[in-house]
């Protein structure tokens with residue numbers, strides 16, 4: 001009985017857990033295609049495209065000068081089985097009528113006088129044997145009557161036993177009936193109380209979901225109406241401006257927010273987000289990922305000019321919250337050409353852990369040189385992906401993931417280190433963003449944004465690690481929650 005109850009409760013709870021489980025699960029991107037051509041699924045450290053030695057040349061790193069180190073512009077700043085009662089088989093009792101024998105048949109024979117004697121003598125010869133025979137039969141009959149008697153006794157005994165059995169069986173049956181009744185009440189009780197309350201819980205969950213959907217719909221509607229007019233930043237740009245963020249902080253702009261910069265009198269002033277607090281401040285954000293709000297799978301032209309949202313108002317009058325953006329290759333190149341520039345890459349995973357990669361030298365060539373990348377002097381906790389490639393890989397597999405000295409590639413402009421005649425086999429097409437792809441990457445900060453971080457080759461569009469990856473830190477299949485790339489002119493020590 002308790003087992004039945006437990007089983008029942010277990011089934012109920014399984015039902016509840018199941019229904020809640022589907023609520024927790026965030027299957028945001030179910031539209032993704034399965035991996036193509038069965039290519040290398042489940043390889044933990046992806047990033048690279050192993051060489052087919054017979055046909056393919058090893059990717060050549062394009063020689064590039066290290067970033068400039070002279071011409072420093074700034075002095076140092078101060079600074080779960082069921083058990084059931086089986087029903088007894090019905091007992092069939094023998095009919096006890098006819099069990100008693102009768103023995104009066106011989107009593108009519110009454111002999112008289114000589115008639116009898118003659119008759120007797122006449123018949124003696126025949127009767128004698130008959131009598132003998134009869135005697136014998138009588139004896140046998142006596143015997144059999146006594147055995148029949150004892151048989152009758154035996155039958156009586158059996159009958160008594162059977163009757164007792166019947167009573168016992170009736171007890172068993174009524175006991176069984178009682179049990180069935182109890183089960184019935186238990187089930188009924190559960191139906192009456194638990195199921196309605198469970199239904200209530202489920203209905204509550206459905207209601208909450210419904211509300212969430214409505215909120216989402218409202219949010220989408222209001223966002224759509226905002227998108228009909230060109231985006232205007234509804235916060236004040238600070239009065240203080242400068243060549244870049246370092247210049248601004250030196251002029252007193254010490255809040256992290258959006259500023260207007262003009263690195264060169266020949267270029268139009270433009271908006272950037274300056275980080276004035278991290279590592280002494282003065283950092284100009286050239287790239288930022290934090291919520292997947294901006295698509296980074298863009299064309300050469302988009303990466304050239306820049307895209308995304310520079311900053312938002314966090315409630316106050318100024319734009320103190322950075323958006324997701326790519327500043328633009330022309331601007332980045334121009335900023336790094338002004339003098340020695342350092343690069344700070346900050347990374348955060350979905351558990352809130354943070355690491356950094358700092359490059360003391362950072363330089364980007366112009367468009368004519370395909371925005372070739374040059375970095376130097378690594379220090380940090382993230383791992384030196386840009387200069388040394390993915391630490392999980394060995395030999396040429398590792399070196400083909402080095403980014404330093406690579407050209408910039410987008411899905412519509414293939415400058416990567418993967419010499420494959422198949423036009424589909426391009427790093428930028430497979431790995432989701434514009435980047436200094438080799439063959440292909442150890443770091444992929446402009447990859448696809450995966451909510452929750454964990455993703456699999458089956459979720460990726462091409463079965464490759466196209467997430468926001470920094471292999472040296474979290475491997476290929478954890479897409480980071482946040483990445484930002486910030487630059488600053490190198491100051492005198």
Ligand SMILES: *[C@@H]1O[C@H](CO)[C@@H](O)[C@H](O)[C@H]1NC(C)=O
Pocket residue numbers: 043050393394395396397
């Ligand atoms: C390179 O990677 C491939 C598979 O991706 C592997 O078969 C090969 O042994 C690796 N080479 C080295 C040098 O580790």
